[in-house]
Amino acid sequence: MATTRASTSGRVSQAFTILVFFFFFFSTLTASVEAAGRGVNNDKKGDGLGASFIFGDSLVDAGNNNYLSTLSRANMQPNGIDFKASGGNPTGRFTNGRTIGDIVGEELGSANYAIPFLAPNATGKALLAGVNYASGGGGIMNGTGRIFVNRLGMDVQVDFFNTTRKQFDDLLGKEKAKEYISKKSIFSITIGANDFLNNYLFPLLSVGTRFTQTPDDFIGDMLEHLRDQLTRLYQMDARKFVIGNVGPIGCIPYQKTINQLKEDECVDLANKLANQYNVKLKSLLDELNKKLPGAMFVHANVYDLVMELITNYKEYGFISATKACCGNGGQYAGIIPCGPTSSLCEERDKYVFWDPYHPSEAANVIIAKQLLYGDIKVISPVNLSKLRDL
Numbered sequence: 001m002a003t004t005r006a007s008t009s010g011r012v013s014q015a016f017t018i019l020v021f022f023f024f025f026f027s028t029l030t031a032s033v034e035a036a037g038r039g040v041n042n043d044k045k046g047d048g049l050g051a052s053f054i055f056g057d058s059l060v061d062a063g064n065n066n067y068l069s070t071l072s073r074a075n076m077q078p079n080g081i082d083f084k085a086s087g088g089n090p091t092g093r094f095t096n097g098r099t100i101g102d103i104v105g106e107e108l109g110s111a112n113y114a115i116p117f118l119a120p121n122a123t124g125k126a127l128l129a130g131v132n133y134a135s136g137g138g139g140i141m142n143g144t145g146r147i148f149v150n151r152l153g154m155d156v157q158v159d160f161f162n163t164t165r166k167q168f169d170d171l172l173g174k175e176k177a178k179e180y181i182s183k184k185s186i187f188s189i190t191i192g193a194n195d196f197l198n199n200y201l202f203p204l205l206s207v208g209t210r211f212t213q214t215p216d217d218f219i220g221d222m223l224e225h226l227r228d229q230l231t232r233l234y235q236m237d238a239r240k241f242v243i244g245n246v247g248p249i250g251c252i253p254y255q256k257t258i259n260q261l262k263e264d265e266c267v268d269l270a271n272k273l274a275n276q277y278n279v280k281l282k283s284l285l286d287e288l289n290k291k292l293p294g295a296m297f298v299h300a301n302v303y304d305l306v307m308e309l310i311t312n313y314k315e316y317g318f319i320s321a322t323k324a325c326c327g328n329g330g331q332y333a334g335i336i337p338c339g340p341t342s343s344l345c346e347e348r349d350k351y352v353f354w355d356p357y358h359p360s361e362a363a364n365v366i367i368a369k370q371l372l373y374g375d376i377k378v379i380s381p382v383n384l385s386k387l388r389d390l
């Protein structure tokens with residue numbers, strides 16, 4: 001089937017350099033808007049979750065990129081239009097409402113959404129509900145996302161957690177901090193898509209890599225790095241982990257549009273790479289579960305969950321799993337990222353995809369509920385409601 005041109009799990013086209021400049025122009029025109037807010041209901045379980053520490057890319061970025069000079073941004077309307085805590089204003093989230101990270105934290109009883117690490121008010125007691133380190137354009141490999149000029153890769157995110165870790169000692173005292181982090185907190189990691197879309201598959205930057213490295217070698221490198229990153233978190237007392245695999249990146253509206261695919265087609269190469277990575281990710285987590293005493297690494301099968309939504313979207317009440325609700329360009333509004341001049345669909349909760357790259361809040365809710373309460377086909381060895389109570 002169609003050849004892959006690569007996109008971004010994030011946003012900008014790379015095949016068409018000109019779009020990068022368009023987007024840059026666009027972002028600089030847009031006033032920056034405050035990061036995510038409080039106001040999460042806390043009426044769930046008794047003592048609930050301690051902290052939710054969120055690592056990853058634009059799927060879970062809650063505003064860090066607002067504080068970077070980067071081309072990967074979402075703090076412009078109509079992003080956030082359904083985000084209640086901000087009154088419908090953009091926060092930097094790359095979707096219309098809550099991310100999967102927000103929904104999971106809320107359901108598990110967090111007092112607030114995890115606060116973006118780079119937000120000025122990420123200090124003092126505000127940290128206790130959790131911190132979000134995720135960054136649009138970020139990946140496992142340090143070089144991933146260079147096209148955006150700036151983003152926080154996973155190495156840097158883990159360094160930032162080291163800073164937070166010390167702050168927790170100061171806030172709670174060493175002993176209590178250790179207990180809070182190891183027993184009551186969940187570390188979620190949603191990363192990897194950009195390593196393909198904005199690194200290995202990226203036409204201009206990857207030429208060198210792709211000629212010298214087979215997919216197997218590249219994926220091997222990714223998992224080596226991820227092993228180090230997870231181990232470092234463990235060394236800083238993280239014990240409860242959930243790691244998402246890479247979704248069907250060949251099925252996003254951007255890919256379907258630039259490859260001029262039919263509604264029910266996806267780009268083979270991108271999905272194949274995702275699958276290849278996902279198989280090895282599962283083995284890595286099995287290995288870490290045996291090797292690191294007291295830790296639980298939970299595997300979240302995001303690929304199958306999203307694929308199921310795309311394939312059977314009608315059964316879930318969606319009218320499209322192909323077209324971006326907010327976007328422009330081509331058959332599926334899949335070329336130009338969501339912004340003030342985009343066309344916007346009427347029923348935002350009836351689209352699987354909010355923009356050319358990211359799921360809508362309605363899709364995020366379905367995915368999050370499965371991760372929280374689903375069975376071992378989607379989340380193993382335990383679901384997140386169980387992980388919290390361990």
Ligand SMILES: *[C@@H]1O[C@H](CO)[C@@H](O)[C@H](O)[C@H]1NC(C)=O
Pocket residue numbers: 034035036037038112115119121126
């Ligand atoms: C941090 O600041 C933002 C913007 O002023 C605000 O919306 C948010 O509620 C604050 N968060 C916390 C936890 O104080």
Ligand SMILES: *[C@@H]1O[C@H](CO)[C@@H](O)[C@H](O)[C@H]1NC(C)=O
Pocket residue numbers: 142151153155156
């Ligand atoms: C990774 O990138 C950051 C900047 O984003 C840089 O400070 C750091 O030195 C890099 N690390 C490695 C191992 O190259």
Ligand SMILES: *[C@@H]1O[C@H](CO)[C@@H](O)[C@H](O)[C@H]1NC(C)=O
Pocket residue numbers: 162232233235236
């Ligand atoms: C955390 O930072 C300290 C320096 O402040 C360093 O010695 C330590 O190795 C870091 N820990 C990890 C796991 O990166």
Ligand SMILES: *[C@@H]1O[C@H](CO)[C@@H](O)[C@H](O)[C@H]1NC(C)=O
Pocket residue numbers: 372373374375376383385386387389
């Ligand atoms: C999810 O975990 C809960 C425990 O919190 C358990 O009762 C339930 O059976 C699990 N769901 C599935 C489908 O395995």
